[in-house]
Amino acid sequence: MRAVAVVTGGLLLIGGTVLVVVADQQRVDSLDEVRAAVTRAEENLDATRDANYLLAEKLTALRATIAEQETELSDTTGFLR
Secondary structure, eight states: OHHHHHHHHHHHHHHHHHHHHHHHHHHHHHHHHHHHHHHHHHHHHHHHHHHHHHHHHHHHHHHHHHHHHHHHHHOSSSTTO
16 A cells, blocks of 8 residues: 555656656746747837838928928019029
């Protein structure tokens, strides 16, 4: 009877150890996935920010052109040309 108890206890100990190792590996894998997702999000943010800066430069140039054209259109005497 003691032998059965020792064998059963050993199997339970091994099974518990395996469960702890598997759970820890899943936690590590989940952390790696989260880190990869954060890295992708930061890269997307940087790319979007760069595109936004380029569009802001174009918008500024377009606003300057519009301001010049409005000045020309508001000159009804032709004096400013």
